[in-house]
Amino acid sequence: MSPRISGLHACRAWFDARPQASDAVLALALLLVGLPQLYLEDLPRGLDELYAGTDARHLALVVGVTMTLSFRRTRPLLTLCAIVAGQTLITVWNYPPTVPDFAAYLIATYGVAAHRGLAISALGGLVSLVALNGFLLTFPTDLGLMSFMTDNALVIGVWVLGRNLRLRRAYFAELEDRAARLERARGTDARAARVEERSRIARELHDVVAHHVSVMTVQAGAARRILDRHPAGAREAMTTIEEVGRTALSEMRRIVGVLRTERDPETAGGELAPQPGLGDLGELLDHVRDTGLSVQLWVEGEARTPSPGVDVAAFRLIQEALTNTLKHAGPQARAWVRLRYTAEDLTVEIEDDGRGTATIMADNGDRPGHGLVGMYERVALYGGELRIGPRVGGGFGVRARFPLEA
Template sequence: MRNTPDGLRAWLHRHPLIPDAVLAGMLAAAAVPCAYAPSLAGFDAPAGLREPGALSLALTLAGCLSTALRRSRPFAMLFLVVLAEVTLASLDQSGSLLWVAALVLVYTVAAHRGLALSLCALALSLTCRALLAVTVTGPADRTAHLFVAVLTMTLWIAGRGARLRRAYLAELRERAARTERARESDTRAARAEERSRIARELHDVVAHHVSVMTVQASAARRVLATNPDGAREALSAIEEMGRTAMAEMRNIVGVLRTDAAPAERSPQPGVQEIPTLVDQMREAGLRTQLWIEAEGGPLPPGVDLAAYRLVQEALTNSLRHAGPRARAWVTVRQGPGELAVQVEDDGRGAEPPAPATDRTGHGLVGIRERVALYGGILRIGPRPEGGFEVNARFPLKDV
């Protein structure tokens, strides 16, 4: 135990029987002389008061020592004290300091027990005071009992106030704990959402660039012997695509850095970068046409990025599955209150197009999550005239 007031207070709080036993011992030690000199206890000696005997001393000591158990059984100890006072009064013996023990126990019941039991304790103590007032004849003694009754009411009110204050402080601590738990839960949810977002971004970047690099490498291998210049251009495109992929991945995972000075990150791509994306797909061998019709102000950053990733994933799937001589069309229309993004391909080529179920992998699942996140509508599936289609509509409430 630390030798400080706070440490001593905490130790006594953990061992309440020790201070209660000390209080009971002091009260019992003071009650014995007061039994022989009632004026020391605050009362004048009434006429006919007998000299205390062994029974009266035993009852007095038992009542005073009962306060040692005031934390565990306060109402039972109060009943014992009241019974001792009434018994001593019936024997014309002095109650000594039993009224002090009764005050202590009334306060304890009010401060540590419920309202119903504390009201019973108050009623029991006041009834005892009324009975004792009836047994005395002098006005001074009646005044003294009235004074004790007022003290009883005062201490009962103080005990109830202390109990309500403790309950209020406990509620504040519980509310603070709930707030802290909710904050930690929100933090975990935000981290999980951020991890999910980073996973989607990494998938889109890696799937797109690796698919383009694979197509370019396959083309370079086929023309390596007959067209070295063409193979060299394809290899240069692969090198440039690899650098671009690495740069984008560094930008994405840069948010995971924990050092004090993270690297600066370039803005996330959006609709304005779609022409560059279409040029990359053309270089990879996918004949792509682009139409952009923009009306209104700038797009919200989240919708802007989602539209770019949608076009990127859809063109990557067309490059991988639509066939070597397929064509693709990209249409982006920004109208009042809505952004429409459509990517189509004809799926015609020397090789038969892959089934539609093979073209809805994890990337398009991520696209569904992006579109749903911003309250959009998404359609993914085959076109009636052949080929494949990805069609999304984003509401633009803030534009």
């Protein structure tokens, strides 16, 4: 931006902050344009005999009337009344009308319409029309009907212009206020979305950490028991622990990666990898079987591709249920996973024949753990139904139904 443009912006800002000063400059400009009329121009022949000559009193009246415009925005109705009073004195003392006082009269009419509400602006318009017609009726010569109509139309037009500009300013002010409210609402929605996203990430991290740490704990215990008498088996268990640990780190890095504002280009591809779904169920069951838990899978009905959200939720539900089985069902437990597809929904069942809910309640003080709460949240998020509890004949069961159609 050039210094000249910058100076103009600064000057305009200064005058915008001081409306009375800018109105005083306007009044001075009117005087500079109109005062020469008093001394350099002669009245038309015939009128010079009807009006008194210009003197110091006339000059003082013209200057006073015009400079009253300095208050046209701060005291518009009072300014209009003062100008009408000054013009009345000019008329009574038989001085000729001039450009400055007539322009001040029109500007004051505009100001009261543009800067006050409808009631006050209507009162100002009425005062202006009454004063105008009074001046026209006392004019020393016959003006004719056309002059009356033209002058009245001019004053009404100026008043209407002021009202329209006031309404336009109010409209733009409302638009700006609405935009500010929308911006604040957008910021609130963004904060709510971040909170929801962090809650989702917390559930994902819980599922990932709980499952993989449970697998690693079981494998570490098995390796400790057979370390002396079966070193090869212990090494295999340690290898499984290493693989599960790497998988856990990879999944956590991918999940937490969404919180990062700047990604490393070399690792961005891994962080943007898709979330696991039912297509990864075989790998999950293999990890569980490596711990020694016998797991069987049944798929009933024609397999359909669920929505990405349901796909992840169903996978995490199975992962959490098998993690609880590893923790609480006991060393000799078996588990079954059943997927049942219909035209309307997907039913996921995970059952085991272990010790049931006794150890879960004991570990959590008779309150459901975060994993069970996370299950309910995931299923409810997609409009599904979830039942958790002991199964007939012993053990524990989890049954969830996900609608396949929104």
